[in-house]
Amino acid sequence: MVVTDGQVLTWLGRFVWPFLRITGLFLTAPFFGSALIPMRVKAILAAVLAGALAFWLPNLPAFPGDPITAVYQGIIQIGFGAAIGAVMQIVVASIASLGEIAGLAMGLSFAELQFQDVPGETQVLYDIMSWAALMGFIAVGGPIWLFAAIAHSFQGGTAGLGAAALPALLAFGSSVVTTAVMLAVPVMAISLAINVTVGLLTVFSPQLNLLTIGFPLLILGGLSILTASLGDLPGSIEHLLNTAVRTIAIMVPIG
Structure with missing residues:
Protein backbone atom coordinates (compact mmCIF):
# COMPACT_ATOMS: atom_id res chain seq x y z
CA MET A 1 0.00 0.00 0.00
CA VAL A 2 1.43 3.34 -1.11
CA VAL A 3 0.49 6.43 0.90
CA THR A 4 0.81 9.65 -1.03
CA ASP A 5 1.48 13.13 0.33
CA GLY A 6 -2.04 14.15 -0.63
CA GLN A 7 -3.56 11.38 1.48
CA VAL A 8 -1.43 12.32 4.49
CA LEU A 9 -2.43 15.99 4.19
CA THR A 10 -6.09 14.97 3.87
CA TRP A 11 -5.93 12.85 7.02
CA LEU A 12 -4.01 15.60 8.79
CA GLY A 13 -6.52 18.23 7.74
CA ARG A 14 -9.42 16.36 9.31
CA PHE A 15 -7.73 16.78 12.70
CA VAL A 16 -5.73 20.00 12.38
CA TRP A 17 -8.53 22.30 11.14
CA PRO A 18 -10.78 21.75 14.19
CA PHE A 19 -7.77 21.55 16.53
CA LEU A 20 -6.63 25.04 15.54
CA ARG A 21 -10.07 26.57 16.02
CA ILE A 22 -10.52 24.86 19.37
CA THR A 23 -7.07 26.08 20.42
CA GLY A 24 -8.11 29.65 19.62
CA LEU A 25 -11.33 29.14 21.57
CA PHE A 26 -9.36 27.99 24.61
CA LEU A 27 -7.34 31.22 24.55
CA THR A 28 -10.27 33.55 25.22
CA ALA A 29 -13.43 31.63 26.19
CA PRO A 30 -14.72 31.57 29.78
CA PHE A 31 -13.96 28.34 31.65
CA PHE A 32 -11.85 26.95 28.79
CA GLY A 33 -9.41 29.86 29.03
CA SER A 34 -9.26 29.88 32.82
CA ALA A 35 -5.81 29.95 34.39
CA LEU A 36 -7.12 27.46 36.95
CA ILE A 37 -7.00 24.71 34.29
CA PRO A 38 -3.43 23.47 33.62
CA MET A 39 -2.09 23.95 30.11
CA ARG A 40 -1.49 20.21 29.74
CA VAL A 41 -5.14 19.50 30.50
CA LYS A 42 -6.21 22.12 27.95
CA ALA A 43 -3.97 20.59 25.28
CA ILE A 44 -5.30 17.08 25.91
CA LEU A 45 -8.91 18.31 25.93
CA ALA A 46 -8.38 20.24 22.68
CA ALA A 47 -6.88 17.14 21.04
CA VAL A 48 -9.76 14.93 22.22
CA LEU A 49 -12.41 17.37 20.98
CA ALA A 50 -10.60 17.79 17.67
CA GLY A 51 -10.41 14.00 17.31
CA ALA A 52 -14.16 13.77 17.87
CA LEU A 53 -14.80 16.39 15.20
CA ALA A 54 -12.46 14.58 12.82
CA PHE A 55 -15.00 11.75 12.62
CA TRP A 56 -18.03 14.05 12.64
CA LEU A 57 -16.71 16.36 9.88
CA PRO A 58 -15.51 14.02 7.12
CA ASN A 59 -15.51 16.58 4.30
CA LEU A 60 -12.78 18.88 5.55
CA PRO A 61 -10.17 19.85 2.94
CA ALA A 62 -6.57 18.76 3.06
CA PHE A 63 -4.21 20.84 5.15
CA PRO A 64 -1.85 23.00 3.03
CA GLY A 65 1.51 21.42 2.35
CA ASP A 66 3.25 24.75 1.76
CA PRO A 67 4.78 25.97 5.08
CA ILE A 68 3.91 29.62 4.53
CA THR A 69 0.31 28.83 3.64
CA ALA A 70 0.07 26.41 6.57
CA VAL A 71 1.26 29.07 9.04
CA TYR A 72 -1.10 31.65 7.55
CA GLN A 73 -4.06 29.28 7.75
CA GLY A 74 -3.09 28.36 11.29
CA ILE A 75 -3.22 32.01 12.37
CA ILE A 76 -6.58 32.47 10.63
CA GLN A 77 -8.12 29.42 12.33
CA ILE A 78 -6.76 30.30 15.79
CA GLY A 79 -8.08 33.84 15.39
CA PHE A 80 -11.44 32.41 14.33
CA GLY A 81 -11.79 30.40 17.53
CA ALA A 82 -10.45 33.24 19.69
CA ALA A 83 -13.05 35.65 18.30
CA PRO A 119 -3.03 39.86 36.75
CA GLY A 120 -2.61 42.03 39.81
CA GLU A 121 -5.10 42.59 42.61
CA THR A 122 -8.84 42.89 42.01
CA GLN A 123 -11.74 44.08 44.13
CA VAL A 124 -13.62 41.59 46.26
CA LEU A 125 -16.96 42.35 44.60
CA TYR A 126 -15.33 41.94 41.19
CA ASP A 127 -14.14 38.46 42.17
CA ILE A 128 -17.54 37.49 43.56
CA MET A 129 -19.46 38.63 40.49
CA SER A 130 -16.85 37.09 38.18
CA TRP A 131 -17.25 33.70 39.87
CA ALA A 132 -21.05 34.08 39.81
CA ALA A 133 -20.99 34.85 36.07
CA LEU A 134 -18.65 31.92 35.39
CA MET A 135 -20.81 29.49 37.38
CA GLY A 136 -23.90 30.76 35.58
CA PHE A 137 -22.16 30.33 32.23
CA ILE A 138 -21.36 26.72 33.09
CA ALA A 139 -24.86 26.09 34.49
CA VAL A 140 -26.61 27.10 31.26
CA GLY A 141 -24.33 24.84 29.21
CA GLY A 142 -22.11 27.59 27.83
CA PRO A 143 -19.01 25.39 27.27
CA ILE A 144 -21.08 22.83 25.35
CA TRP A 145 -22.71 25.57 23.32
CA LEU A 146 -19.33 27.03 22.37
CA PHE A 147 -18.07 23.63 21.25
CA ALA A 148 -21.21 23.21 19.15
CA ALA A 149 -20.63 26.65 17.63
CA ILE A 150 -17.10 25.62 16.62
CA ALA A 151 -18.41 22.38 15.13
CA HIS A 152 -21.14 24.08 13.09
CA SER A 153 -18.78 26.85 11.98
CA PHE A 154 -17.25 24.39 9.51
CA GLN A 155 -20.48 24.47 7.51
CA GLY A 156 -18.96 27.50 5.87
CA GLY A 157 -15.73 25.65 5.16
CA THR A 158 -12.33 26.59 6.52
CA ALA A 159 -12.51 30.23 5.51
CA GLY A 160 -11.86 32.92 8.07
CA LEU A 161 -14.34 35.21 9.73
CA GLY A 162 -16.86 37.11 7.68
CA ALA A 163 -16.41 40.75 6.68
CA ALA A 164 -18.90 41.85 9.33
CA ALA A 165 -17.10 39.99 12.13
CA LEU A 166 -14.96 42.84 13.48
CA PRO A 167 -17.73 45.49 13.48
CA ALA A 168 -20.11 43.02 15.17
CA LEU A 169 -17.53 42.13 17.84
CA LEU A 170 -16.71 45.78 18.53
CA ALA A 171 -20.39 46.69 18.75
CA PHE A 172 -21.04 43.88 21.19
CA GLY A 173 -17.98 44.86 23.21
CA SER A 174 -19.62 48.16 24.10
CA SER A 175 -22.16 46.20 26.15
CA VAL A 176 -19.52 45.55 28.84
CA VAL A 177 -19.70 49.08 30.23
CA THR A 178 -23.34 49.71 29.26
CA THR A 179 -24.72 46.63 31.01
CA ALA A 180 -22.48 47.01 34.07
CA VAL A 181 -23.44 50.66 34.56
CA MET A 182 -27.16 50.00 34.10
CA LEU A 183 -27.07 47.20 36.67
CA ALA A 184 -25.03 49.31 39.10
CA VAL A 185 -27.26 52.40 38.84
CA PRO A 186 -29.25 51.57 42.03
CA VAL A 187 -26.04 51.22 44.05
CA MET A 188 -24.62 54.42 42.58
CA ALA A 189 -27.86 56.28 43.36
CA ILE A 190 -28.02 55.17 47.01
CA SER A 191 -24.31 55.92 47.44
CA LEU A 192 -24.83 59.45 46.12
CA ALA A 193 -27.82 59.95 48.42
CA ILE A 194 -25.84 58.77 51.45
CA ASN A 195 -22.88 60.98 50.59
CA VAL A 196 -25.09 64.04 50.21
CA THR A 197 -26.91 63.27 53.47
CA VAL A 198 -23.70 62.76 55.42
CA GLY A 199 -22.28 65.94 53.93
CA LEU A 200 -25.27 67.96 55.12
CA LEU A 201 -25.14 66.35 58.57
CA THR A 202 -21.46 67.23 58.87
CA VAL A 203 -22.32 70.93 58.50
CA PHE A 204 -24.61 70.87 61.54
CA SER A 205 -22.86 68.14 63.52
CA PRO A 206 -19.14 67.72 62.75
CA GLN A 207 -19.04 64.52 64.81
CA LEU A 208 -21.22 62.78 62.20
CA ASN A 209 -18.55 62.80 59.51
CA LEU A 210 -17.72 60.46 56.66
CA LEU A 211 -15.33 58.33 58.73
CA THR A 212 -17.68 57.68 61.67
CA ILE A 213 -20.97 57.01 59.91
CA GLY A 214 -20.35 57.62 56.22
CA PHE A 215 -18.40 54.46 55.37
CA PRO A 216 -20.61 52.09 57.40
CA LEU A 217 -23.75 53.55 55.83
CA LEU A 218 -22.23 53.38 52.35
CA ILE A 219 -21.23 49.75 52.70
CA LEU A 220 -24.46 48.60 54.38
CA GLY A 221 -26.69 50.58 52.03
CA GLY A 222 -24.75 49.61 48.92
CA LEU A 223 -24.69 45.91 49.75
CA SER A 224 -28.40 45.95 50.62
CA ILE A 225 -29.38 47.62 47.34
CA LEU A 226 -27.02 45.39 45.36
CA THR A 227 -28.55 42.28 46.91
CA ALA A 228 -32.07 43.55 46.24
CA SER A 229 -31.27 44.38 42.62
CA LEU A 230 -29.82 40.94 41.83
CA GLY A 231 -33.33 39.85 40.84
CA ASP A 232 -32.88 41.78 37.59
CA LEU A 233 -29.61 39.99 36.86
CA PRO A 234 -31.04 36.85 35.12
CA GLY A 235 -32.96 38.99 32.63
CA SER A 236 -29.85 41.02 31.82
CA ILE A 237 -27.76 37.88 31.41
CA GLU A 238 -30.40 36.36 29.12
CA HIS A 239 -30.37 39.51 27.00
CA LEU A 240 -26.57 39.42 26.81
CA LEU A 241 -26.54 35.75 25.83
CA ASN A 242 -29.14 36.30 23.11
CA THR A 243 -27.13 39.22 21.76
CA ALA A 244 -23.97 37.08 21.91
CA VAL A 245 -25.65 34.34 19.88
CA ARG A 246 -26.73 36.85 17.23
CA THR A 247 -23.22 38.33 17.17
CA ILE A 248 -21.62 34.95 16.58
CA ALA A 249 -24.18 34.22 13.84
CA ILE A 250 -23.07 37.42 12.10
CA MET A 251 -19.38 36.66 12.56
CA VAL A 252 -19.43 33.07 11.32
CA PRO A 253 -19.89 32.69 7.54
CA ILE A 254 -22.27 29.84 6.71
CA GLY A 255 -21.98 28.35 3.28
Missing part, protein backbone atom coordinates in the same frame (compact mmCIF):
# COMPACT_ATOMS: atom_id res chain seq x y z
CA ILE A 84 -15.91 33.26 19.13
CA GLY A 85 -14.58 32.77 22.65
CA ALA A 86 -14.15 36.52 23.11
CA VAL A 87 -17.87 37.06 22.54
CA MET A 88 -18.77 34.90 25.54
CA GLN A 89 -15.94 36.41 27.56
CA ILE A 90 -17.64 39.78 27.07
CA VAL A 91 -20.79 38.41 28.73
CA VAL A 92 -18.83 37.28 31.80
CA ALA A 93 -16.84 40.53 31.89
CA SER A 94 -20.05 42.57 31.87
CA ILE A 95 -21.30 40.90 35.05
CA ALA A 96 -17.87 41.09 36.69
CA SER A 97 -17.67 44.81 35.89
CA LEU A 98 -20.94 45.27 37.78
CA GLY A 99 -19.16 44.21 40.95
CA GLU A 100 -16.23 46.54 40.28
CA ILE A 101 -18.44 49.59 39.62
CA ALA A 102 -20.63 48.84 42.65
CA GLY A 103 -17.54 48.42 44.82
CA LEU A 104 -16.17 51.79 43.73
CA ALA A 105 -19.53 53.45 44.40
CA MET A 106 -19.93 52.10 47.93
CA GLY A 107 -16.32 52.54 49.02
CA LEU A 108 -15.24 48.89 48.90
CA SER A 109 -12.47 49.51 46.39
CA PHE A 110 -9.88 49.12 49.17
CA ALA A 111 -10.90 45.47 49.71
CA GLU A 112 -8.83 43.56 47.17
CA LEU A 113 -7.87 39.96 46.50
CA GLN A 114 -5.45 38.17 44.21
CA PHE A 115 -7.51 36.37 41.55
CA GLN A 116 -5.55 33.84 39.51
CA ASP A 117 -7.35 34.64 36.26
CA VAL A 118 -6.53 38.36 36.48
